[in-house]
Amino acid sequence: MTPVFNFSAGPAVLPREVLLEVQKELLDWHGSGMSVMEMSHRGREFMQIAAEAEEDLRAVMGIPANYRVLFLQGGATSQFAMVPMNLLRGKTSIDFIETGHWSKLAMKEARKYGQVRVAASGEAQGYNAVPAESDWQLDPQAAYVHYTSNETLSGVEFPFVPHTGDVPLVCDMSSNFLSRPVDVSQFGLIYGGAQKNIGPAGLTIVIVREDLLGQALPGTPTMFDYKVLAEADSMYNTPPTFAMYVAGLVFKWMQRQGGLKAIEQRNIEKAALLYETIDTSAGFYHCPVEKPFRSRMNVPFRLADERLDEDFIKQAAARNLLQIKGHRVTGGMRASIYNAMPLEGVKALTSFMQDFARNHG
Amino acid sequence: MTPVFNFSAGPAVLPREVLLEVQKELLDWHGSGMSVMEMSHRGREFMQIAAEAEEDLRAVMGIPANYRVLFLQGGATSQFAMVPMNLLRGKTSIDFIETGHWSKLAMKEARKYGQVRVAASGEAQGYNAVPAESDWQLDPQAAYVHYTSNETLSGVEFPFVPHTGDVPLVCDMSSNFLSRPVDVSQFGLIYGGAQKNIGPAGLTIVIVREDLLGQALPGTPTMFDYKVLAEADSMYNTPPTFAMYVAGLVFKWMQRQGGLKAIEQRNIEKAALLYETIDTSAGFYHCPVEKPFRSRMNVPFRLADERLDEDFIKQAAARNLLQIKGHRVTGGMRASIYNAMPLEGVKALTSFMQDFARNHG
Numbered sequence: 163m164t165p166v167f168n169f170s171a172g173p174a175v176l177p178r179e180v181l182l183e184v185q186k187e188l189l190d191w192h193g194s195g196m197s198v199m200e201m202s203h204r205g206r207e208f209m210q211i212a213a214e215a216e217e218d219l220r221a222v223m224g225i226p227a228n229y230r231v232l233f234l235q236g237g238a239t240s241q242f243a244m245v246p247m248n249l250l251r252g253k254t255s256i257d258f259i260e261t262g263h264w265s266k267l268a269m270k271e272a273r274k275y276g277q278v279r280v281a282a283s284g285e286a287q288g289y290n291a292v293p294a295e296s297d298w299q300l301d302p303q304a305a306y307v308h309y310t311s312n313e314t315l316s317g318v319e320f321p322f323v324p325h326t327g328d329v330p331l332v333c334d335m336s337s338n339f340l341s342r343p344v345d346v347s348q349f350g351l352i353y354g355g356a357q358k359n360i361g362p363a364g365l366t367i368v369i370v371r372e373d374l375l376g377q378a379l380p381g382t383p384t385m386f387d388y389k390v391l392a393e394a395d396s397m398y399n400t401p402p403t404f405a406m407y408v409a410g411l412v413f414k415w416m417q418r419q420g421g422l423k424a425i426e427q428r429n430i431e432k433a434a435l436l437y438e439t440i441d442t443s444a445g446f447y448h449c450p451v452e453k454p455f456r457s458r459m460n461v462p463f464r465l466a467d468e469r470l471d472e473d474f475i476k477q478a479a480a481r482n483l484l485q486i487k488g489h490r491v492t493g494g495m496r497a498s499i500y501n502a503m504p505l506e507g508v509k510a511l512t513s514f515m516q517d518f519a520r521n522h523g
Numbered sequence: 524m525t526p527v528f529n530f531s532a533g534p535a536v537l538p539r540e541v542l543l544e545v546q547k548e549l550l551d552w553h554g555s556g557m558s559v560m561e562m563s564h565r566g567r568e569f570m571q572i573a574a575e576a577e578e579d580l581r582a583v584m585g586i587p588a589n590y591r592v593l594f595l596q597g598g599a600t601s602q603f604a605m606v607p608m609n610l611l612r613g614k615t616s617i618d619f620i621e622t623g624h625w626s627k628l629a630m631k632e633a634r635k636y637g638q639v640r641v642a643a644s645g646e647a648q649g650y651n652a653v654p655a656e657s658d659w660q661l662d663p664q665a666a667y668v669h670y671t672s673n674e675t676l677s678g679v680e681f682p683f684v685p686h687t688g689d690v691p692l693v694c695d696m697s698s699n700f701l702s703r704p705v706d707v708s709q710f711g712l713i714y715g716g717a718q719k720n721i722g723p724a725g726l727t728i729v730i731v732r733e734d735l736l737g738q739a740l741p742g743t744p745t746m747f748d749y750k751v752l753a754e755a756d757s758m759y760n761t762p763p764t765f766a767m768y769v770a771g772l773v774f775k776w777m778q779r780q781g782g783l784k785a786i787e788q789r790n791i792e793k794a795a796l797l798y799e800t801i802d803t804s805a806g807f808y809h810c811p812v813e814k815p816f817r818s819r820m821n822v823p824f825r826l827a828d829e830r831l832d833e834d835f836i837k838q839a840a841a842r843n844l845l846q847i848k849g850h851r852v853t854g855g856m857r858a859s860i861y862n863a864m865p866l867e868g869v870k871a872l873t874s875f876m877q878d879f880a881r882n883h884g
Contacts, residue, residue, distance in 0.1 A: 166556030170563040173764055181550050181558050188546040189539070195527030195843060197542050199723040199769070202531040202846050235596035235725060236746055239760035243744030274742055357761055362560040364596060364725040364763025381635055381742060383604030385597055399600035400718055402725025402763065403534055408560070482556060485563050 167507035169497040170485035171314055171460055172337065173357040177502045180411045198407045203400050212401070215410030222416050225346050225369060232368040232388065233396040233406050238264075238336045241353040241366065242271035244386045245308070245332055249351065250276050251377040253305035257281035259298070259324070262289045262313035263491060268334060272308070275379065281307065284318065291452040292320050306330040306350055312338035312457050314358075315489045317449070317496065319457035323348050330374060338459050339367070340416065341501060342426040350374055358459070359501045361409035364402045416501070425501055432499050432508045433458040439512040446519040464494035470522055471495070481514050483507075528868035530858040531846035532675055532821055533698065534718040538863045541772045559768045564761050573762070576771030583777050586707050586730060593729040593749065594757040594767050599625075599697045602714040602727065603632035605747045606669070606693055610712065611637050612738040614666035618642040620659070620685070623650045623674035624852060629695060633669070636740065642668065645679070652813040653681050667691040667711055673699035673818050675719075676850045678810070678857065680818035684709050691735060699820050700728070701777065702862060703787040711735055719820070720862045722770035725763045777862070786862055793860050793869045794819040800873040807880040825855040831883055832856070842875050844868075 168175045191198050194207050201208040216231050225231060234240075245268075246256060256276050258269045260283040269278050281300050282293040300307060307326045312319040314337040323344065324331060330350025339354040346352065346369060356365035368388065375389040384390055384398070391398050419425055437456060440447040440463050449456065449463045465471055474495070475487050488494040499508055529536045552559050555568050562569040577592050586592060595601075606629075607617060617637050619630045621644040630639050642661050643654040661668060668687045673680040675698040684705065685692060691711025700715040707713065707730060717726035729749065736750040745751055745759070752759050780786055798817060801808040801824050810817065810824045826832055835856070836848050849855040860869055 168557050168561055170561065170566070173560060173562055173564060173761065175561050176558065178550070181560075185546055185549040188549065189542050196529050196845070197537065199542075200529055200531065200534055200536050202534060203724065204851075205531070205846060235598070235601075235763075237596070237760040240596075240744065240746045243746065247744075271745055274744075355761060357764075362763070362765045363564065363761045364766055383601065383608075383635075383744075383747065384632055385601045385604065386744065399598040400533065400716060400724045402596075402723070402766070403718075404723045404765070405725055405763070484557070485566060490565075 165506070166482040166484060167503065167510055168484045169499065169503070169511070171489070171496060171498040172355070173363045174498055174500050175502045176361070176408070177412065177415045180408065180415050183411055184408060199404045201403065203397055203403050208403055211407050211410055212396070215406050215413060218410060218413035218417065219367070222340065222413055222422060223344070223346055228372050229346060229369050230372055230375070230392040232370065232391050233401055234366045234368055234391065235364060235402055237355045237363075237366055238334055238353060239267070240386075241334070241368065242268045243274065244388070245351065245353070246272045246275035247382045247386055248378045248388045249330065249332065249374055250305045250379060251374070253303065255279050255301060255304050257301055257304040257307040257329070259293070259307070259309040260284060261292055261310055261318055263315040264313055264334060265308070265310040268308060268310065276305065279304065287452065288450070289313075289316055289318065290450050291455045292318060295322065295324060298324075300326060300329065302327065302329065304329050306332045308332045308334070310334045312459055314460050315492055317451050317457040317460045317462040318455050319459065321454055330371070338457070340422065340425070341429050341459055343422040356405060356409055361412050362405045365405035365409055428505065429458045429499075429501065432503065432505055433461065435508050435512055436461050436497060436499065439515050443515070443519050444523070446523055447515065459500055460496055460498045462488060462492065462494060462496045467522075474518060477518060478511075478514055481510065483511050483514055486511070526867070527843040527845060528864065528871055529845045530860065530864070530872070532850070532857060532859040533716070534724045535859055535861050536863045537722070537769070538773065538776045541769065541776050544772055545769060560765045562764065564758055564764050569764055572768050572771055573757070576767050576774060579771060579774035579778065580728070583701065583774055583783060584705070584707055584730075589733050590707060590730050591733055591736070591753040593731065593752050594762055595727045595729055595752065596725060596763055598716045598724075598727055599695055599714060600628070601747075602695070602729065603629045604635065605749070606712065606714070607633045607636035608743045608747055609739045609749045610691065610693065610735055611666045611740060612735070614664065616640050616662060616665050618662055618665040618668040618690070620654070620668070620670040621645060622653055622671055622679055624676040625674055625695060625697075626669070626671040629669060629671065637666065640665065648813065649811070650674075650677055650679065651811050652816045653679060656683065656685060659685075661687060661690065663688065663690060665690050667693045669693045669695070671695045673697075673820055675821050676853055678812050678818040678821045678823040679816050680820065682815055691732070699818070701783065701786070702790050702820055704783040717766060717770055722773050723766045726766035726770055789866065790819045790860070790862065793864065793866055794822065796869050796873055797822050797858060797860065800876050804876070804880050805884070807884055808876065820861055821857055821859045823849060823853065823855060823857045828883075835879060838879060839872075839875055842871065844872050844875055847872070
């Protein structure tokens with residue numbers, strides 16, 4: 163069978179060798195006679211799986227000891243409420259960097275709990291760029307500054323980590339989590355859904371500096387209180403055990419890949435190839451995002467002639483290039499090329515794009 | 524290899540034929556070339572999986588058309604907050620039937636949002652029985668009546684469905700969900716974590732009568748608003764796709780087993796065998812729960828001589844009878860015998876218990 167390349171924005175492609183490992187031990191994890199899905203979360207076997215997953219994530223990212231790693235549920239969308247409920251800490255206002263669909267959703271939810279200030283917005287640039295940091299109007303009294311390091315829908319990615327002084331920096335890193343090295347110590351809190359670079363949907367990872375815990379708003383559900391969850395080592399109730407196990411295997415895979423620095427290099431190479439194909443298509447394809455802010459993870463592009471869209475998607479599928487249709491909000495195409503997408507997948511796509519342009523140009 | 528029987532209280536044993544199916548199609552679901560874990564939740568393939576899972580659950584339980592089925596995250600513990608946040612509907616007070624650990628936790632969380640009335644308590648009977656319905660002090664003005672149909676820790680199960688007149692009945696059915704037929708139309712809302720009788724941890728199922736939706740408290744996180752989740756068909760954000768898929772396979776397995784009526788018969792048979800072994804052990808084993816309220820799912824028992832506990836657990840493990848140690852809160856033993864535990868597993872356990880009693884009696 164011709165290999166299938168899956169460009170879904172998430173849930174998304176997983177490393178094949180991880181899936182093979184999961185398949186192999188699906189009914190009997192390490193001679194235990196049990197599937198990981200059947201193990202008590204408080205049993206010896208799963209406690210080991212959970213501990214290793216955290217250890218490996220800490221090693222991959224270089225997470226300092228004064229940060230807690232939480233394995234939660236509910237997706238980034240739950241974090242849109244959970245972050246303000248926990249991090250307002252007696253302050254009234256939150257600074258947001260507005261760069262597109264997901265940062266706007268985070269802002270909308272935060273308005274339930276505090277005052278939302280737009281410290282900078284990409285609106286004037288049609289949300290095709292990150293506003294220049296020198297123009298940001300940060301409030302030194304803000305509870306925190308929130309930004310979305312990669313806008314999955316529009317493919318706008320921060321090429322830098324913002325500087326916010328003493329105000330904690332909070333990042334929705336869902337769609338470029340673990341795609342490049344980051345200095346965790348620059349952040350107050352990082353969160354992300356697992357279903358892009360980490361593992362199955364249904365797992366959300368939060369990395370939070372310890373001193374920010376313990377001041378949740380009254381009325382915060384217990385399951386939304388970071389401190390409770392941290393003190394219970396993410397096992398205040400039953401965690402999403404199987405998703406944690408798969409994530410743990412992905413962290414080990416990342417280490418075998420050479421870690422974040424090596425993974426970043428491959429991501430740069432893959433993205434460069436795809437953007438080059440778009441930019442050298444003499445206008446047949448077009449990416450609206452300004453070059454310095456083009457995402458390495460989600461590559462949105464349009465055909466000059468939209469009437470060809472349907473045919474493009476159909477012919478791509480015939481070549482086993484799947485899920486390249488853009489988000490229903492934006493239209494056009496979007497190829498998501500997360501860590502687990504091999505270079506061969508991007509080559510197959512660009513080669514198809516060139517053929518298609520030639521046949522319809 | 525001798526078969527392993529896993530008596531974990533949850534996550535718990537899954538049907539072997541379901542696990543084999545999952546294993547077989549782990550890398551390639553129905554020729555799609557993708558693992559279910561890799562599929563966009565909005566793609567054709569997963570939309571079909573999700574629709575079938577709901578259809579099959581509706582068929583198995585006979586869920587009326589005016590009830591919505593939600594596939595959520597966060598476990599029953601999240602529901603402890605979510606239910607009052609959505610179902611107070613301008614009322615101030617909630618009636619609880621207090622029967623043990625889990626109902627108490629639900630009450631504790633509900634106190635954040637409204638007044639908690641204890642309409643009946645098992646305290647006087649040492650939480651070893653459900654208080655007689657004729658003694659309940661129900662408040663006709665209550666927003667709803669909440670009960671825990673099966674207390675997983677202490678093994679106390681309701682042998683009846685309460686009658687609450689016009690006041691909606693809410694049930695935490697986590698640990699006996701789908702173990703017997705229930706008339707859904709008697710309930711306002713049913714909720715349960717999946718990790719007992721349904722599938723992997725990380726999936727929570729809520730069945731709610733439509734007229735109860737749409738009156739969430741101000742400040743309710745969007746992800747805690749049933750109406751938002753119902754209107755988005757449980758896809759307001761990315762749902763726990765893989766867990767939903769496994770649950771869907773379990774629902775199909777249940778249909779092949781003959782449905783809830785047939786499953787209930789097997790559960791009655793398994794529980795009877797285990798309780799009989801305890802009761803005819805001449806006091807070597809003891810179950811404190813009063814007979815009419817003994818759980819068919821979680822069977823707690825103690826050895827008269829607690830000094831033998833450790834040896835009992837060790838010898839059981841040597842016979843591949845796993846995870847029978849009681850909850851750390853209660854001590855003693857607990858054998859959970861959910862739907863997927865075959866009769867052979869219970870026979871292996873009772874045969875071991877008889878041997879152990881003979882050797883140490």
